[in-house]
Amino acid sequence: MSDNIFELKKTKFLEQRERGNLGDHYNKTHTISEVAALTEGTKDVSTAGRVVAMRTMGKILFAHIYDFSGKVQICVRKTEEAPEVFEEFANHVSIGDFVGVQGEMFVTKTGELTLRVANWKLLNKCLRTLPEKYHGIEDIETRYRQRYLDIIMNNESREVFAKRFQVVKALRRYLEDHGYNEVETPILQTTPSGALARPFFTHHNALDIECVLRIAPETYLKRLIGAGIDKVFEFARCFRNEGISATHLQDFTMLEFYASYSNSDLMRKFVEGMMRNLIEKIFGTVKVTLGGNEIDFSGDWPVIEYSDLILKDCGIDIKKWNTKESLAKEIKAKNIRLDDDINTLGWANMVDSLYKKVSRPKLIQPCFLVKYPVEMAPLARRNAKEPEYVDFFQFLVNGVELVKAYSELVDPIDQRERFEEQMQAREHGDDEAMPLDEDYLASMEHGFPPIAGVGIGIDRLTMILCGCDNIKDTILFPLLRPTSQGIPDSENSKETK
Known part of the structure; x- marks a missing residue:
């Protein structure tokens, strides 16, 4: 936008401010979507929103006003009884301004x-020009950097975020209806725990200590279970200093919930009911098209053993190749190129990288993956009959992991041993391995009941349900490199009034 246009808009704004014409509130009887659902002849309708389109034809003016719920057309006519209603609107309202009508x-x-306007109020002026309405914002980086414009101009983005809001509401309601309590746990922590991940570090000036940003809320939520709060959940902002991809971000929203006196088998049935309920709430049916694939959420979802899946897909038996060196040798012998540097991975992360390469993309229909090696889940309970495995499951759709859950480890002796194994992996170069957490061990040594826990990535879940190509499309304000060019002009700007 040119400096001349900005200065012109600024002058108009200052004039209206000086005259006291900018309202500080407006009494709405309807949202804009509610207005759009009314019938002809409905009187005394009041609403408010942003003007996103205007055209004047002699003594009549049509405009569209917008809020997040939708758009509706308004009409302002010049009449002999009150010509100022039209004249003031035509002279002082521009595209982007907020009005009450x-x-x-x-x-x-x-x-x-x-809506035929009898009275109106200018609520605030827009100083910068909105993008041209017919094309919206097509540049991806502009959409991410100026999400507020993306939401105003692009209906597809509004639908994604409206669906995300529905997802969070539906999951929260389902958990609350089943007796779960929503809690909050620390984002600033002194020990990275709860997942195998590389943390972000920061310094706490007041306490003069090094801190990490939370990689998962798990260990704190289980402390609350030990305190006697039998069912807890949190929509937790988590931070992992790892790679960025179309399905991964370094800061993301995770729903985690835990139940006392439960195990992974019981929790798997609960998750199936919860996810099917979510699909029905969002789509009104359990048979939907996601990412071009017909997905059927009805019936019993298949349960697949992890090691059997990898063996079927690439011929590698992880039960046989159960050391870092032997597994790496076998992967190289079969000419499989992992997306991670194989030389930096411990055995558990190598298995995980192999699975993501050869198996995960093929899992399209809803399914559960079970029976994980104990090394891959340092906080999960060992299976009573096969202690080399943990009672663990993942739920997948369209080749994406949406849910991770397991029977929680409540044996403090076993937990300490596994922390020590993780520490050895860290000493050998695996910086995603989990450090020993003495405070968490102390809470467990005071006694935990049997626990089952679940983690769901809200961003990734929204991505799959909306058919987005990139997880950033589901994030209101994704992190980007800063630009030295200041705030860019909105592309395709036409309106100059």
Whole structure:
């Protein structure tokens, strides 16, 4: 936007401010979507929103006003009784401004339901030009950097975030209806724990200590279970200093919930019910199209053993090649190129990288993956009959892991041994291995009941349900490299009034 246009808009704004014409509130009887659902002849309708389109034809003016719920057309006519209603609107309202309007519903000759404006109020001015309305914002980086414009101009983005809001509401309601309590746990921590991941570090000036940003809320939520709060959940912002991809971000939202006196088998049935309920709430059916694939969420979802899946897909038996050196040799012998540097991985992370390469993309229909090696889940309970495995499951759809869950380890002796094994992996170069957490061990040594826990990535879940190509499309404000060019002009700007 040119400096001249900005200065012109600024002058108009200052004039209106000086005259005291900018309202500080407006009494709405309807949201804009509610206005759009009214019938012709409905009187005394009041709403407010941003003007996103305007056209004047002699003594009549049509505009569209917008809020997150939708858009509706308004009409302002010049009448002998109150010509100032039209003249003030035409002279002082521009695209991007916020107005409150009151009047009666009618249908135009073209069949569009419209609010005939009898009274209106200017609420605030827009100093920068909005993008041209027919094309919206097509540049991906601009959409991410100026998400507020993306939401205003692109209906697809509004639908994604509206669905994300629905997802969070539906999951929260389901958990609350089943007796879970929502809690909050620390984001600033002194020991990275709860997942195999590389943390972000920061310094706490007041305490003069080094801290990490939370990689998962797990160990704190289980402390609360030990305190006697039998069912807990948290929508937790988590931070992992790892690679960025179309399905991974370094800061993301994780739902984790835990139940006392439960195990992974019971929790798997609960998750199946919860996810099916979510699909029905969002889509109104359990048979949907996601990412071009027909997905059927009805019936019993198959349960697949982890090692059997890898063996079927690439011929490598992880039960046989159960050391870092032997597994790496076998992967190289079969000419499988992992997405991670194989030389830096411990055995558990190598298995995980192999699975993600050869198996995960093939799992399209809803399924559960079970029976993970104990080395891959340092906080999960060993299976009573096969102690080399943990009672663990993942739920997958469209080649993406949406849910991770297991029977929690509540044996403090076993937990200490596994922490020590993780420490050895760290000493051998695996910086994603988990450090020993003495405070968490102390809480476990005071006694935990049997526990089952679940983690769900909200961003990734929204991505799959909305058919997005990139997880950033589900994040309101994804982190980007800063630009030295200041705030860019909105592309395709046409409006200059």
